[in-house]
Amino acid sequence: MYAIGRRVEQTPELLTALIQNAIKQSPSSFNSQSSRAVILFNQQHEKFWQLVKEKLRSYAVDEVAATKTNTRIESFKAGFATVLFFENVDVVKHLQDQFPLYADNFPIWSEHSTAIAQFATWTALHTEGLGGSLQHYNPIVDDQVHTEWEIPASWKLRAQFVFGSIEAPATEKTYIEDQVRFKVFK
Template sequence: MSNQFIDLITKRRTIYAIGKNVSQTPEYLTDLIQHAIKQSPSSFNSQSSRAVILFNGENEKFWALVADKLKSYAKDEESAAKTTAKMASFAAGVGTVLFFEDLDVVKNLQAQFPSYAENFPIWAEHSTAIAQFATWTALHTEGLGASLQHYNPIVDEQVHAEWDIPAHWKLRAQLVFGSVEGEAKDKGYIDDAERFKVFQ
């Protein structure tokens, strides 16, 4: 089918080979990311998503923290070297968006609407996922590559300390981005009959 939005999300892919060869300024990309998150829907318009945007040296600092933390999990020198190389590939990008959910917002909603209390944490996960997807797609429209990573909670303590993050912000994901330096891998799809049911 032909649809502008579908075309955009079809072309948005995981790109692991990224670099710093971008024409956009950090100010422009910050504005883009902020707008993508602000326009992302959330349950009860809670706007519980939070983001810390790291560029250049701050981006490299984050992935160095992750690399240092992961060294303690390495079984041998070979696996340690692979992990270090992987973190270096993320540090090679121009930036990373650290996505958080504000747990105080979730708790306040649970108190206000007790009949929905057990659902608000689930809905918060929906909200952050939508914000991540919207940001990823927005960066794609600028010709940038990105991949979504999840090195929480192993670096939560260091992140909160290094960038003075409020304790009630819960780290959920890291979207690393930069210039496209390599193609995405082929993507396969399971048969539609396994995923969808339609009734008319």
């Protein structure tokens, strides 16, 4: 859902509890609980998207590209709030040290953990009638995010989920053929 707004009936406190519970209940390999989140409401939400906008401005190759980018970022800024998803790399390193046989897999499994936490959050907010979209403006804003919100260095930014009231239906999605994507054996 890209057309989102601020006509949200739920309080930030209720939404915070919902998001925290969704992430807490999300499974992780070895019960690592490596997922972390920063929830930004109001001016903090706007500040994040302003940081993204300013950073992207330095990458714009021409005025047309800059205008398109600004429009997109303003649509995110129009949302109600943003969840910044992180993975704690110290947890991953600890597991690598503790279980050397699986060391190469822990970074991969960490990505699985954050994906499940993101999906659980998305689903929980959807059940409340809210829409949103998952964005990936990391690593270009990592330094600013860590500085602005005093995020521990061990937290690695993985995604940003902007959400709010649904202001227009989602655009139709196309799919590849099932026989290309799936194999079923009976």
